[in-house]
Amino acid sequence: MTAAGIDLGGTKLSLAVFSDEGKMRYKETMPLNNRSGKQAGQFITGAIKELLIRQNDNGNIIHSIGIAVPGISRSKTGTVWAPNITGWDEYPLLEEVQQVCDGIPVTIDSDRACYILGESWQGNAKGCKDAVYLAVGTGIGAGILTGGSILRGAHDIAGAIGWMALAKPFDIKYISCGCFEYHASGEGIAKVAKEILENNNTYSGQLNNKPMTDITAHDVFSAYESNDLVAIAVVKQCTEFWGMAIANLVSLFNPEKIILGGGVFGPAIKFISHIREEACRWAQPVSIQQVSIEASALGTDAGLYGAALLALQKINPGISA
Amino acid sequence: MTAAGIDLGGTKLSLAVFSDEGKMRYKETMPLNNRSGKQAGQFITGAIKELLIRQNDNGNIIHSIGIAVPGISRSKTGTVWAPNITGWDEYPLLEEVQQVCDGIPVTIDSDRACYILGESWQGNAKGCKDAVYLAVGTGIGAGILTGGSILRGAHDIAGAIGWMALAKPFDIKYISCGCFEYHASGEGIAKVAKEILENNNTYSGQLNNKPMTDITAHDVFSAYESNDLVAIAVVKQCTEFWGMAIANLVSLFNPEKIILGGGVFGPAIKFISHIREEACRWAQPVSIQQVSIEASALGTDAGLYGAALLALQKINPGISA
DSSP states (O other): OEEEEEEEOSSEEEEEEEETTSOEEEEEEEEOTTOOHHHHHHHHHHHHHHHHHHHHHHSOOOOEEEEEESSEEETTTTEEEOTTSTTOSSBOHHHHHHHTTTTOOEEEEEHHHHHHHHHHHHSTTTTOSSEEEEEESSSEEEEEEETTEEOOOTTSOTTOGGGOOOBSSOOGGGTTTOHHHHHHSHHHHHHHHHHHHHTOSSOOSGGGGSOGGGOOHHHHHHHHHTTOHHHHHHHHHHHHHHHHHHHHHHHHHOOSEEEEESTTTTGGGGGHHHHHHHHHHHSOHHHHHTOEEEEOSSGGGHHHHHHHHHHHHHHOTTOOO | OEEEEEEEOSSEEEEEEEETTSOEEEEEEEEOTTOOHHHHHHHHHHHHHHHHHHHHHHSOOOOEEEEEESSEEETTTTEEEOTTSTTOSSBOHHHHHHHTTTTOOEEEEEHHHHHHHHHHHHSTTTTOSSEEEEEESSSEEEEEEETTEEOOOTTSOTTOGGGOOOBSSOOGGGTTTOHHHHHHSHHHHHHHHHHHHHTOSSOOSGGGGSOGGGOOHHHHHHHHHTTOHHHHHHHHHHHHHHHHHHHHHHHHHOOSEEEEESTTTTGGGGGHHHHHHHHHHHSOHHHHHTOEEEEOSSGGGHHHHHHHHHHHHHHOTTOOO
């Protein structure tokens, strides 16, 4: 059997074709170019139509299609909420995709669910029934596998770990994105660096090389390499937050693995031993000894693998990660 | 069908008999009297033998037995770890109970798992597939139902929410019990009150009526009723911690209900609207609107109901909460 895994990001669309043994046979990626609303939907259905036409040329007949979306997939209605795609509040993606698929089954799930499914199928959580993918990029989310099933919650919003309360008292800065995300996401790293710089008149390091508003997490990690004191302070604070959040996942879920992924892990994966140390201070002491904290093996392809696994499970429930 | 639900507490043992429709037909409670190790085991098996003898007199033939234990039930070995019963690190409870049960099926699970199962069967989480029981007593634990199944984790230690990291920086006081439990358990309430009193030379309220070392959570709640300023400060702090922890459960699990139980809720249930307010500030904003936060309906019987449901499910997997 062959499945298509499709990963819709905030800025690009990736499509791949997989064998049921998890071999990726084909992959393409194309920019979304700020398409929004119905244009974004047509872009996706267009790309799927192309893929289905080409399957006859290359012999990879697609039996099922899985799609990872950057937000919430509402399982009861087939609609999608994606904050980075304008107009996608209750977008009827399932219906639109089914219309071009000629009876091929279509499954949609959130990107974070697909990340952990992908890692448990062909990545660093292979064979795990209890594992968490902590995705730290522009925002923060968690894909959570418990007893072999994806944790979805009553209304498909489970895993919104960016909202985790970690530092009281409450600050109005947390209102739009949550406490953990405010301090330790990609955007958070840049924001915290700017806050420190604004209160530091004597600083003359490399973070001054560009206008303060343009500073990114990437700049902070690069300054860290040169022993920049502001960058070191930001990384120290983030490590504390990442460690606390991981500790909380460990105490609540008692997982076999925590997989760190997303754009920030990436460069921040080099701090993994410090993050583990911090998590060890806070977590349930037996559980923390039973968990392995690792980098994503699949990187930016984790969502494609997970979407393909969902697609394969739809036509053969016996296939497990 | 009839099942026995047995709830082993840190200080007492309760046994009850239930119909498969959830009617409690019989209940008895007896003190453990500080029994430890093998004596505690013999006390339980003795009580079960008595129950099975009496079933012939009263016609309530028991088809299955479920036991809730105050700690960890290791599903692979049938052994129990119970911190409040001396000598119960890897106690072979399943084997011992089976020896006196003459082939009647026996199931053991943690008390927190049984609390949420009980509430979902006959209490305030009736019919819920995604719900959490937050038990705040001497310690703090959570029984978590996700998609209709109990969250157990890879090694049966899931739900150890007393270890939740909520207030950085790390304090060595958290080492023995975790940050959340240190600040907001029954013991924590007394401890925090003592800390405030130790640093307050001018206080002359009713918490001075007994030696500082004897102050309990009960004293704090009673002083609160008289507008005692120290008690008010302690309750305010606890409300903040309870709200943050509930917010984190909501953001991670997107549950339909959070049930508050244990000895502290109890008296602290009167603060439920303040706790909800605090949770609203921190949690994922859509999820928090989808959850109902309620008191336990079953009170100290929640574990009995849950243990009985486990027992019934063992012989008829079709029975659901």
